[in-house]
Amino acid sequence: MIIDQLHLVNFKNYRESSFSFSPDLNFIYGENGNGKTNILEAISILCYTKSFLMNSESDCLKYGEEAFEIQGIFKNRVESKNKVSLVYKKENNERQLLSDGEKVSKTNEYIGRFPLVVLSPYDLKLTMGLQQERRRNFDLLISQVSKVYLNDLRKYQKIIKQKNSLLKENTISKRYSYNELKELIGIWNYELLDLAVKIMLRRLDFTEEFRSYMNSSFSRISGLRYIPVIIYQSDLLDLNGINGFDDLKNLLQKILDEKLDTEIKRGASLVGPHRDSYVFCMDKNGENFEMRSFASQGEHKSFVVSLKLSEFDYINENLKHTNTGKPILLLDDVFSELDKNRIKRISEFINEFNQVFITSTDKEHLKILKNDLRDTKSFHIMNGSSEMIA
Ligand SMILES: Nc1ncnc2c1ncn2[C@@H]1O[C@H](COP(=O)(O)OP(=O)(O)O)[C@@H](O)[C@H]1O
Ligand SMILES: [Mg+2]
Numbered sequence: 001m002i003i004d005q006l007h008l009v010n011f012k013n014y015r016e017s018s019f020s021f022s023p024d025l026n027f028i029y030g031e032n033g034n035g036k037t038n039i040l041e042a043i044s045i046l047c048y049t050k051s052f053l054m055n056s057e058s059d060c061l062k063y064g065e066e067a068f069e070i071q072g073i074f075k076n077r078v079e080s081k082n083k084v085s086l087v088y089k090k091e092n093n094e095r096q097l098l099s100d101g102e103k104v105s106k107t108n109e110y111i112g113r114f115p116l117v118v119l120s121p122y123d124l125k126l127t128m129g130l131q132q133e134r135r136r137n138f139d140l141l142i143s144q145v146s147k148v149y150l151n152d153l154r155k156y157q158k159i160i161k162q163k164n165s166l167l168k169e170n171t172i173s174k175r176y177s178y179n180e181l182k183e184l185i186g187i188w189n190y191e192l193l194d195l196a197v198k199i200m201l202r203r204l205d206f207t208e209e210f211r212s213y214m215n216s217s218f219s220r221i222s223g224l225r226y227i228p229v230i231i232y233q234s235d236l237l238d239l240n241g242i243n244g245f246d247d248l249k250n251l252l253q254k255i256l257d258e259k260l261d262t263e264i265k266r267g268a269s270l271v272g273p274h275r276d277s278y279v280f281c282m283d284k285n286g287e288n289f290e291m292r293s294f295a296s297q298g299e300h301k302s303f304v305v306s307l308k309l310s311e312f313d314y315i316n317e318n319l320k321h322t323n324t325g326k327p328i329l330l331l332d333d334v335f336s337e338l339d340k341n342r343i344k345r346i347s348e349f350i351n352e353f354n355q356v357f358i359t360s361t362d363k364e365h366l367k368i369l370k371n372d373l374r375d376t377k378s379f380h381i382m383n384g385s386s387e388m389i390a
Contacts, residue, residue: 001114001324002355003043004081006107007071010062012038013384021357022377023075025350027366028359030381036359039381040118040330043357046072047116047328049097049107057088057095066090074114076323082113082240084160094331108151112144115315115324116261119308120332127280127291127300131272131285134278139310142206144327145318149202156195162322163188171267181264189256192272199248199273200232203281207232207278208359213310213317222302227283257296295307309349326354335360343368 002023013035019375028036037053041060044052051060060182061068071085088095097104125133142152163185170181207230218228233239236255242248252271259271269275280291282299289295291303315327335343345370350356358369363380370376378389 001074001076001326001328003046003072003114003328004075005040005071006039006072008039008042008069010065010068011042011070012062013098015062015384017384017386019379019386020377022375023148023355023356024374025369025376026355026357027369027378028357028381029361029365029378033362034381035384035386036381037120037332038384039358039379039386040332040355040357043072043328043330044116044118045070045086046074048362049086049110049112051332052116052118052120052330053122058090058093060192061088061090063174077325078323080323096201097359108154111150112147113324115319116330117311117315118332119305119329121335121337123145123304123308124300124337127295127303131277134280135274135276137343138203138206138278139313142202145315146202149199152195152198156192156199159188159195160272160274161190162270163192163302167269168267170264174242176207178264181198182260185260185263189253189260193249193253193256196276197245197274198359200234200239200248200276201242201245203232203273203276204242210314214306214315217306217309217313218302218350221306221342222299224302225346226238226299228306229281229283229288231279232276233279234273236271236275250329290298296345301342305334305338305342305346309346312353329353329356331356331358333361334357335362335365340368 003021004023006019006021008017010016019039021388024318028039030036040054041053041220042050043051045060056066062142067087067089069085071083074082074084083100086095086097097107097110099110126137133167140161143153166181166188170176193229210230214228214230219225232266236259237251242251256271263270274372280303281288281301282291282295293299295303312327319325331346334346338346350369351374360366365377366376380387380389
């Protein structure tokens, strides 16, 4: 997929702007605070239905305005077009997503239609930050190639929300006796068990499949012979040697039963994929070091960049027999975070990519990226308006 046209109305610092993009390389430059990232954010909202920066719609509404609109025209390999738009109205905090004029009521059906990979300075949090960032990152990745996963995840999250509010509420209101509560939680546990097992098995499969992509992109990006390792683990369950659905289901059931008392005491659900972790490590000559505690700045950066390039390969491979094809790639402000060598290495990949967007404060950076094989468009962004440079 590529995005061919973008039209913004009252989105952040844009009053009304239209962009006609190159199917290959789009270079967006301008001084800080002028609206480069905002363009990428708008694209991510059309692809993910949410901003990659996790901003809410109300944050994206231009100061003092009542409504914004983001319109995009996407094209797939066979050149068939899809016009989508997202309208947000401040009144009632209402948003509407339209696809070729028709209302999209289930975002589950929509996500994955325009696959997208984003690398931004914000992603450097992935190796250092909280567990939930890593879970969210991979949930979004797997969801873009698997509707089954996305549906299971949404259903599971709904149940956990209800289970949590029951547990939490009862610590305050004491509405139910201990035995009543136990019975009610038992019902939620029964409802979530199969979904939890499916989600966990999918994540285990994913980490297995993702390994080879990480290996090759890491060695290309860093030139190091260390091996990046991503381990999916649960604090309370030993996932090593799990043998299929029933095996994991029995184990999870047992732990859910064992932890029921603690869950009631703490007023929160403590067992299941919403609590599991992705641990990022580096295998140096056979020894595993956890990134969060031991990696150098440079290793963090190499890890995150290769992670994102692997996401591109992963989506590409999983969707190669569909018309959707390769994802769009957004590279936000990578020049400020990465040294010349890494940028050079990324640019070596550029011909393998699909449509790419790169923002930078320095016009000269285009020279590092440009090559004759790629159709390139440059956009100079000044204070919420854009000028296309031929
Ligand atoms: N809701 C909003 N309404 C109007 N302007 C906004 C809004 N949110 C952010 N901005 C403005 O957008 C600009 C930042 O844009 P951004 O795309 O992050 O810049 P860049 O990436 O070029 O550094 C800032 O000037 C900020 O004040
Ligand atoms: Mg920016």
